[in-house]
Amino acid sequence: MIASEFDERPRFHNEPAFPAMQTQPDPAGSTSEWQRQDFDFELPPELIAQHPPAQRGDSRLLVLHNADGKLQDRRFRDLPELLQPGDLMVFNDTRVIPARLFGRKASGGRIELLVERVLDLQRALVHLRASKPPQIGAHLQFDAGFAATVLARHDDLFEICVDSDQPLSALLEQHGQLPLPPYITRAPTAEDRDRYQTVYARQPGAVAAPTAGLHFDQALLERIAAQGVQRAFITLHVGAGTFRPVRVERLADHVMHAERIEVGPETCQQIRATRARGGRVIAVGTTVVRALETATGEDGVPQPWCGETRIFIRPGYRFRGVDALITNFHLPESTLLMLVAAFAGHAEIMAAYRHAVEQRYRFFSYGDAMFLTRRSVP
Numbered sequence: 087m088i089a090s091e092f093d094e095r096p097r098f099h100n101e102p103a104f105p106a107m108q109t110q111p112d113p114a115g116s117t118s119e120w121q122r123q124d125f126d127f128e129l130p131p132e133l134i135a136q137h138p139p140a141q142r143g144d145s146r147l148l149v150l151h152n153a154d155g156k157l158q159d160r161r162f163r164d165l166p167e168l169l170q171p172g173d174l175m176v177f178n179d180t181r182v183i184p185a186r187l188f189g190r191k192a193s194g195g196r197i198e199l200l201v202e203r204v205l206d207l208q209r210a211l212v213h214l215r216a217s218k219p220p221q222i223g224a225h226l227q228f229d230a231g232f233a234a235t236v237l238a239r240h241d242d243l244f245e246i247c248v249d250s251d252q253p254l255s256a257l258l259e260q261h262g263q264l265p266l267p268p269y270i271t272r273a274p275t276a277e278d279r280d281r282y283q284t285v286y287a288r289q290p291g292a293v294a295a296p297t298a299g300l301h302f303d304q305a306l307l308e309r310i311a312a313q314g315v316q317r318a319f320i321t322l323h324v325g326a327g328t329f330r331p332v333r334v335e336r337l338a339d340h341v342m343h344a345e346r347i348e349v350g351p352e353t354c355q356q357i358r359a360t361r362a363r364g365g366r367v368i369a370v371g372t373t374v375v376r377a378l379e380t381a382t383g384e385d386g387v388p389q390p391w392c393g394e395t396r397i398f399i400r401p402g403y404r405f406r407g408v409d410a411l412i413t414n415f416h417l418p419e420s421t422l423l424m425l426v427a428a429f430a431g432h433a434e435i436m437a438a439y440r441h442a443v444e445q446r447y448r449f450f451s452y453g454d455a456m457f458l459t460r461r462s463v464p
């Protein structure tokens with residue numbers, strides 16, 4: 087298991103003009119027999135991609151169609167051949183912010199801060215790494231030259247207020263470091279500022295990229311649109327909860343992290359129109375799956391949604407809102423691997439991962455991708 091250096095984190099969020107916040111329960115159903123080790127696999131460390139490919143779209147694409155269970159080794163630029171006129175692709179338009187800062191406590195001890203949610207112009211909820219946790223009222227001095235005060239503690243998170251004439255969001259853009267995932271073992275570079283960001287990112291707030299979208303460049307998006315495939319967006323500001331390890335043995339005992347999502351009226355209308363014409367809803371990434379499944383009722387009809395979800399999708403879950411999925415390869419024993427196993431079948435996914443290892447696919451954020459069609463559940 088590859089664990090995150092930080093555990094669960096809340097989301098940076100700009101309040102939209104959508105309905106009031108709601109909280110989605112976990113409708114996974116009877117899945118109590120699944121164990122964490124059912125989702126383990128051997129991954130040679132050298133297959134963990136440390137850098138993006140030379141160009142977006144240069145990655146490989148492993149295709150698993152559940153109609154026949156066969157695997158196809160393709161290139162990501164072949165994706166348009168897998169799409170049909172009338173399909174709807176749904177993307178997550180979150181934008182990664184440079185959320186990491188470094189500094190010192192008044193005692194001189196070094197600190198590392200990761201902003202999770204900006205509360206207003208000066209305040210934020212953050213993770214703080216230090217030799218000893220700071221006390222309420224403690225002053226923090228950052229290497230960039232500004233200071234902050236610790237106002238409160240909320241479980242693992244600290245509420246701070248920066249002492250600056252500039253908004254915190256501006257300070258992060260000027261002085262913050264991009265928070266690459268913990269399994270990328272190098273420091274972020276100028277290249278990462280561009281490549282660890284989708285070309286359609288527009289809503290700032292994520293501390294981790296929706297990595298399935300990193301493969302798309304503008305030319306590929308235009309090719310897809312030209313063949314009659316439509317495009318819609320949701321927003322889910324990805325945080326460290328996406329890397330949070332499952333520490334219990336029985337999946338039914340796992341407490342899922344909360345994620346903040348926005349599914350707007352226009353996207354819901356596009357989905358309803360797609361269903362009416364017989365098209366497929368294709369999620370670009372597991373974050374889109376979580377958002378759409380949260381917003382879709384038992385009747386299969388999506389409704390606008392703004393709020394938090396703790397939906398834990400694992401084998402046994404009946405999908406209502408997604409027909410096909412584009413996704414990267416995920417960590418062993420992770421909730422994201424459990425999600426794709428629920429979507430395409432546990433045996434099929436674990437066989438596909440063994441094939442990917444044998445064929446030397448690149449794994450995780452800067453790695454290769456999969457195209458999955460939904461498994462039919464009797």
